Amino acid sequence: MSQDFSRLWSPRGVAVLGASGRESSLGQAPVRYLDRNGYQGAIYPINPGYEEILGYPCYPSVSACPGPVDLALVMVSAEKVPQALEDCAAKGIRFAVILASGFAESGKEGAQRQAEMIAQAAARGLTLIGPNCIGLVNPHVSLVAGFSPLFAKAEFQAGEIGLVTQSGALGYGIVSLALERGLHFSRVINTGNEASLISADVVEDLLLDDVTRVVLVYNEELRSPRRWIDLARLSLERGKPIIMLKVGRSEAGARAAASHTAALAGDDRILDAAFRQLGIIRAQDIDELLDLASAFRQPRLPRGNRVGVLTTSGGAGIMAADGCSAWGLTLPELTGETRTVLERHIPSFGSAFNPVDVTAQVIADREVFRSCLRQMAQDGGLDAIIVSFCVLTGESADRTVQDVLAVAAQTDKPVLISKTGADSLAPQARRDLLTGGIPVFDTPVQVARALGALLRFRQAAGRSGAVAALSAYARETGQNGPASEGFPQPGTTLSERETKTLLAAHGLPVTREILATSAGEAVKAAESIGYPVVLKIESSDILHKTEAGGVVLGLSSAAAVRAAYSRITDSARAYHPSIHIRGVLVQEQVQGGVEALVGVVPSSFGPVLTVGCGGVMVEVMRDVAMRLLPIDQAEAAAMIDELRMAPLLRGVRGRPVADEEALVKTLFMVSSLTDRFPGRWELDLNPVVVLPRGQGVRVVDALLITHQTAGGAH
C-alpha cells in the first residue's frame, strides 16, 4: 500500500516550470535556491522566454529537457497548470509541487479548478504536492525545492528529524527555529491544501525510511483520521515517535481552521484521547515540538518513571523535581551505596538526597564530578538521569560536557541536560552535547517535560498489540462498511426497552423489567420482580420520559403501582395528546451503588467509548475517560483509573467498595458490540449503577441510535 517516494526525495532532475530570468523575482527563486544549496541532480528552468537562467540552460517545455526529470516545481499561474501537468506526465514525471495559489483556499472557482486538477493528475499517474504550498527539502542530497525566504539563508545539514507541515510559512518558521537550536532535518515537506498527497502519505514514508528518527507534524485538519491509527501502529513498531502540533484546538481556532482550509474541525477532546491511546504525542506549542524532537533524536527510552536528578544548584534541583512531578515522573530515594559515594564527595552545603546538589565546588573537580554522576547512572533504582547546570562558562563548561558524554557512554539510561544559561557563555557546550546524542534544554522544567514524553512513548510501545488491534479493526470496518445483521437499520432510534433487549441478548446486565399494558398486569409484573419497583412510560413518541411525567420511582405496594399506572398514562396523554402508548415498563428499582455513564459515539477515528460519572453530574463535572474501540479489559480498567470519581467506586468515607470489576467487564462487552456491529451508532447507558462488590452492575436506562453511514473512509 505504501507509495514509493524515492524519486520525490532524490529526483534525478528537477524542472522549474515558469522559472523567471528577472533578477530576484519570485519566479527565479526556486532555481536560485536549488543552485545555492548545492543540489547535485540536474536543474532545468522551463520558460520559452529565456535562453538561460542563473547559468542553467532554459528549456521551452519540460519535454525538451535532455535528461530524466522526476520532480516538477510548478510556478505557472493557476490557469496554466493543466497544460503544465500534461507536459509533466508526457515526460514521465511522477511528482509535481504546485507552488501556485488560486485553488481551494481562494473561493469557489479555485475549488472547482482544484477538483479538475486532482482528476487530471489521478488520470495521468501524477502525485501532486500542494497546491498553495512552498516546497520540500531533503538535506541528505542538498535538495531545497521551493521558495521560502528561509531557503536564501538557511544552512541545511543532513539530520534525523522529519517534518510534514500543512502550513508553509509557519512550517518553515519552525524549521528556522530548529536550525538555530542545532537540530537538523532528514526531510521537510509542506503539503499545503493536500489536494492529492496528504500528510499521512508522507508520515508513512518517513516512518519506513532509514534516515528519519522522529517525525514532526504540523496539522490544521487531519485528513483520513482512521489511517493515523495504522500510522501509530507503525510508529510503535518502528520505535519512531510521531509528534504532532495539531492546531485549531479552541472554538475560535477551529473557526479559523475552517475558513483557512475549508474543512470542519474535529472534536478536539476525542483527538486528545485517541492520540494518547495510540502513542501519538501531541505538542502544545512550537517550543515543545522542538524540545521533544531534541529528546527523541537519541534512541534511549526510560524503562520506568524513576529519575535521578543531579544539579549544581539547589534551586534547579527543586525545579526539576517540580517538573518531574508534573510529568508523571518520580524522584526515588537513592540506594545506600549511591548515597555513600555522594556523601564522600559533596560538601555540607550540598545535598546527597535526590535531587542531588553536588554544588558548583564539585563540578570544578573532574574526578569527583564524574564519580558522582557515574554512581547515579549505575544506581539500579533509577531509570533516567537529569543533569541540571546553571551558567556553565568557557573551558570549565567544555570539560564538564566531556565528563557528561563519557559517563553517558557507559550507561544505557537516557541522560538529559538542562543548562540554564546563555549559549554565548559556552558556545560549544550545546553543540557538543547534541553531537554526542545528549538532549539539552534551557530549563529544568523543560527537561522533565521531554523525559515525560520519552516515558509515555515507551509505555505506548508496551501497548503496541492493542494499537495493532485498533488498526486491524479500522482496516476491516473501513473496507466492509457497516454490518447490520441482528442490528437496527441506520437511522433508527430504539426505546429504552428495545435497547435493553438488544443489550441483554449480548450479555449485558440490564434491570429486570416487564412491559405491562394494564394496571393489573403492572401489579402482577411488580410482584414477580419484587418491590420496590419503578414505572416508566413505553412509547417511541416520547424521548424525555421524566419531562412528560412518565417515570415514577419507589413503588412498594400493589396499590401504589396501580395508582402510578394511571398517573403515568394520564400524564403522557396530557403531554402528547395523539401519543401511541405501548404500555408501561415495570422495572426493578436498583438501590445503592454508584451512578456511572457508559456511552459510545461515532467519530472520524471510528467508535469512541466514554465512561464517567453518571446522572446529572456527567454534564456538570465532565469527569469522563475516552478510548477508541475496540479495547481489551486492561484498557477498560485504565479508563476507570483516569476518573476523578474512581475513589467513589473504591470506597470513600466508609462507603462500600463497588463492583469495579463488573464495570470493567461491561466496558469490554460494549466494546465487543462494536466488533460485531461496526457501523456508526450511538449508545447512551446512563445511569449504569455499580453495586457493591460481588453484586455486579445494572444498566438502568439505555438509548441506541443508529446513524446514516457517512461516505467510505478515505
Added chain:
Amino acid sequence: MSQDFSRLWSPRGVAVLGASGRESSLGQAPVRYLDRNGYQGAIYPINPGYEEILGYPCYPSVSACPGPVDLALVMVSAEKVPQALEDCAAKGIRFAVILASGFAESGKEGAQRQAEMIAQAAARGLTLIGPNCIGLVNPHVSLVAGFSPLFAKAEFQAGEIGLVTQSGALGYGIVSLALERGLHFSRVINTGNEASLISADVVEDLLLDDVTRVVLVYNEELRSPRRWIDLARLSLERGKPIIMLKVGRSEAGARAAASHTAALAGDDRILDAAFRQLGIIRAQDIDELLDLASAFRQPRLPRGNRVGVLTTSGGAGIMAADGCSAWGLTLPELTGETRTVLERHIPSFGSAFNPVDVTAQVIADREVFRSCLRQMAQDGGLDAIIVSFCVLTGESADRTVQDVLAVAAQTDKPVLISKTGADSLAPQARRDLLTGGIPVFDTPVQVARALGALLRFRQAAGRSGAVAALSAYARETGQNGPASEGFPQPGTTLSERETKTLLAAHGLPVTREILATSAGEAVKAAESIGYPVVLKIESSDILHKTEAGGVVLGLSSAAAVRAAYSRITDSARAYHPSIHIRGVLVQEQVQGGVEALVGVVPSSFGPVLTVGCGGVMVEVMRDVAMRLLPIDQAEAAAMIDELRMAPLLRGVRGRPVADEEALVKTLFMVSSLTDRFPGRWELDLNPVVVLPRGQGVRVVDALLITHQTAGGAH
C-alpha cells in the same frame, strides 16, 4: 516602614573582605568583576597579606579604608565573619553581603552560627544579605558585586527589570538567558538564606523606585507571607507587576525545598488562589517568567479581552486564536469598516476575518501593510493587537518592523509580536522592536499567554480596593493578635449544636433544631419543628456521628421519633460505653436543594475561605474555589462562578434554579466572622443546602475548631 536601600544599590565605596591576590582565585573574583564592569565608586580589597590586588591598594582592615564605605562583600570563612562584621559596623557600613557558606544550609552548627550572626548584625544596625548568596548587580551605576561566573562575561546595560532571587546559581542563569533575549535589568539581588534581608524587603524597594518597571521574583520559600498582601497592594497601586517563579510546587519539589532551605513548604493550592486574588502573577517556568518580563516592560494594558490578530500565515493565525482562547482572550468579529478596508487589500487566498491573514504578498507592500494594521489598531471593538510573522528576513524584516513601530505609536492599545523564525535571519528585528517598546515572542501561543497576563494584571488593578482591604486586615490582625471576646478559647472544638448557635447569633441560616433529653421531649420538638425531622446524637465524646449510629433521617411521625430516640442513644452507648450524652438534637430535615461546602482554614496568609461541591463529592471532585479573607460580595459571587458545579445551582436538565444569592450572602457573612474574630480557627459547614431561589440556604452540619495561635507574624 520601608527601608532605605540607596546605599546598598549605589554605595560610595565597596570593601571586599578576604580579597585574594592569587590570580583567578575565587577570592579575587569580586574585585575583578567590580573592576571589569566599570564600577565608578571606590573599590577596597581588604586583606592584611597583600599590598595591592589588580591595581587597587589593599588594606589590612576595613577601618583603614581612606573613604566612606557603604557595602561590604564578606568573603572570609564562616568563623571569621563575626570579627569582620564588627569591623564593618565600626566603619559605619550598613550593608554586608555574606558570600561565605557554612551557615543554616550546612547543618546544625551552621544554623547556630547564623543565629549568632543575625543577633550581632541587628545589634550593630547592619543589614545582612545572604549568607549563602552570590551578590547583587545595579547596572544603572555599573555595580557588579559578587562572584557569579556570569560576571566575567555578561554585558549589563541599564534596564527596567528587577529580579530578587533566593537561588544564586539559578538566578544568574535566568539573568543570562534574559540578556541573551535583549532584556535588561534595573536591579538584581540574590538573597540566599535570607537570614536578615528577605525577598519582601527588596521587592518593596523595587516597587517604590523610579527605574524598575516589572519585579521578577524567584522563590523557594515565601518568608512573611502576610507581608506579600501589602506588597500586592503596592504593586497594583504603582502599576508594577510582581511576577513570581515560586518553586517547590510538587510534593517531591517541596521535599527538596525543605532540605534546601530548612523550611516547611506552604500549601501550594492556597498560594495559587492567594496570588490570583492579589494580582501577583505566578510563572510556571523560566521561559514564561522572561516572556512576561518582556510583556510588562511596556506600560500598556488591554482594556478588555478582545484581540485582533493580524498575520502573514493562516497557520500562525490559528495558533494565535488557540492561544487566546486558552488564556481568556477572544477574537471578536471586526467592524464592517475594518473589514471593508482589509478586503480592499487582501488577496483571495488570505482572510479578512479575525484572525486576519494578510498573506506574505501584502507584507511586501509597505503602504498596504500599514493600512491594514492601522485600521485594526483603530477598530473600536478591539482592546489589543497581536501581529504574528513567520520567517522575517533581511531588509524586508527591518522595513516591516519600522511599520509596526509607526502604527503602534499612533495607538494606545498594546501591540505584541510573534516572530516564528530564527533571529539570525533578521538580526535587527528583535532588538528594534524591544527598543521601540514592542514585546516580541517566538510563537503565537507565547504571545497570547503574555497578553493574557497583561489582561489579568489590569483586572487585578480593578480590584485594588479589595486588595487594600485585605492588606489592612492583615496589618491589623498581625498587630493585635487574635481577639476572643464572644468566641471560644484557642484549642476548643465545638459540637454541631454549639457551632450552629454561634453561627445563628451572627445571622447565618442554620437548620431549626431543639435539644431533647427524653423521647417525649423529642416528639414535642419534632411537632414544633414540623415533620419530617432528623435526629442526631449530641455528645462531645463523638466526632463522627454517623459511624456511631448517631444519626437517623426522614422521621415522619411521633412513633418514628420515639423509636429513633432509643435507637440512637443505644447505639451511641454501644459505640462508646462511658459516653456522656447531652441529649438528642431534633432537626428539621432539609429537602431538595444543592449540597455545597463552605469552610475556613487558617493559613500563613491569614484565614482562607473555601466554597465547593458539598457532601462526599468535595473530596472526590475537589471542585472548590478559595480566597483570602475578608472578601466582599462581588468576590463571593466570583468564587461561585469558578466552580464546575455552578450549573447545578443555575438549573441544569430541568432542575430548579437555586438560591445562589443566599449562598453569596452566606460566604460574605462567614467572611465577616473573620473580621470579628481574627484568630486561627477552622470552620467546616458541610453540607450547606442551597434551596430553590427565594428559599435561602440551610447550614445542615457544622464544626468549629479554634487553634492554638502560632508565633507572631514576621
